[in-house]
Amino acid sequence: MILIYNVRKLFIMDFLFSYYQFLENHRGEKMKKMKFRGIVEGFYGKPWTDEQRLFLIDFMNENDYNLYIYGPKADPYHRSKWRENYPQDEMENFEKLIKKGSSMGVDVSIAVSPGLSMSYSSEEDFETLLSKFLSFARIGSRTFSLFLDDIPPELKSNDDLNSYGSIADAQADFTNRLYNRLKAELGDINFIFCPTHYHGTSVNSYHTTLGKKVDKNIQIMWTGPEVCSEFIDEKDSQMISQAYERPVLYWDNYPVNDASMVPELHIGPYEGRSPEITKHSAGIVLNPMNQFYANMIPLKAISYFLKDSESMSAEKATETAVISLAENCSKAMLDFINANIKSPIHPEYPTLPKELEEKYKSLVKEEKMKESIDILYESGSRILENTSEIKANLDKNILADITPWLDEYELWGKVLTAIADVKKCNYAFYQTSPFEDHMPDDVIDNAVVANSKLEELLTKTVQNKTVSLGQGFMELGMQILIKSKGLVSLYRY
Secondary structure, three states: OHHHHHHHHHHHHHHHHHHHHHHHHHHHHHOOOOOEEEEEEOOOOOOOOHHHHHHHHHHHHHOOOOEEEEOOOOOOOOOOOOOOOOOHHHHHHHHHHHHHHHHOOOEEEEEEOOOOOOOOOOHHHHHHHHHHHHHHHHOOOOEEEEEOOOOOOOOOOHHHHHHOOOHHHHHHHHHHHHHHHHHHHHOOOEEEEEOOOOOOOOOOHHHHHHHHHOOOOEEEEEOOOOOOOOOEOHHHHHHHHHHHOOOEEEEEOOOOOOHHHOOOOOOOOOOOEOHHHHHOEEEEEEOOOOOOHHHHHHHHHHHHHHHOOOOOOHHHHHHHHHHHHOHHHHHHHHHHHHHOOOEOOEOOOOOHHHHHHHHHHHHHHOOOHHHHHHHHHHHHHHHHHHHHHHHHHOOHHHHHHHHHHHHHHHHHHHHHHHHHHHHHHHHHHHHHOOOOOOOOHHHHHHHHHHHHHHHHHHHHHOOOOOOOOOOOOHHHHHHHHHHHHHHHHHHOO
16 A cells, blocks of 8 residues: 555656646747847938947946848948948947947848849849948958838839739749858858838738748748737747748837927837747847937837737836836836827827826815815826936936937926916905906906916927827817916906
8 A cells, every 4th residue: 555655646746747848848838039139220201320339338238139221221331332342340340249239249231221222133233232241341240130011012124024023023032042042152141131021910922922031031020910019929930920921020110200290209118919929939139219319218118028028017017127227217107108198019009197187076066176186286296207217317318318308208297286376366256256246457467467478388389399298298288278268357457
């Protein structure tokens, strides 16, 4: 009996240990670190400076990023003048960047985007581009990026039309030839290709042709269902990876704020990315904002997702990043971030204005006039206190980048306080006696001054080039201002 008991005990112990190992292995598979955890300087508008890029390499090293791709659309040698070599001084700057990246585990790739004027069948164009990539190899690069995004989606030249059945055939042939020549010259390399059709909710012959014909060692990029995707889920990752016949490399257009998004500051939580996409993708490369230092907030938060997609919530990651970068004003910064939440991954405007207006109107309806005025003062004061705290404590470089949005945020705090002042003056009318023929001059004068101040501030809000707090408290302010002017005209005519 004792022997049987011991055998059973050993069997159960062995089973439990094996099951535990299975769970750990399964958990490890789900939570594996992405191969590529990168940043692509791929936005429209003013590129970053060489000093900023060197700073970025340090930041990437500290936050476990391993790939930086240079590809700003405004660089003529990257796009419109791709046939021309970079000037010597720029090549020297690239060499410094590549060497620093190499010393810190960050691959630096100089992308070229020739699609606006290149002919896929032209041997001269092919040799010109090959020579340009080899010039990057001579200064240490071993990761090469070919961008064919944001170009006409069809073949244009007669030579290309006569040589290829489709633009997918042309791009697959050209990309393979370029990759094979670089590999023959250099040996082991990484090659990244951004296609022309780089987003969508379905696949077509363009994607499947690339999947079949492009060498399987080449990484193909994808931005998700949209150019700037609100959601990227496992089904999307499976769909495009199956079509491309390889794990897709996501070019995620966040926190970028170019094009129609210029008024927005994208520093909010990295939401809408399913942890399961790590099982089907080669990695994520983020396209940041023109505001270099402001990017450090979202990029630090996103690093937690890239290292371990299930480690913490998007909100917690942002909070952790803010505490790290702005410890002495973290609470104020989190309020400010919530005021600038609008982005492609969070398309709704901040809820504070709507929630405050609903609360205010509810108190008015309950005839709690003092309380309704108090919440306006309290909310305005909190915004103004947050602004002062941020200005006094935030890193000067980040502060310089966010100043336009911070100025608007502060303006809405002043607007709220001015609205409260107007309501306080209006309340004085009724406290005096609304049924008397004449109102004391000081009561009317106070209202006139308060009205003028509120009108001046509301006028300033329409001059903003930013959207901190969305439309803010414009509608509430206008409603109260118009009613207050009417009340003044009732007694001063």
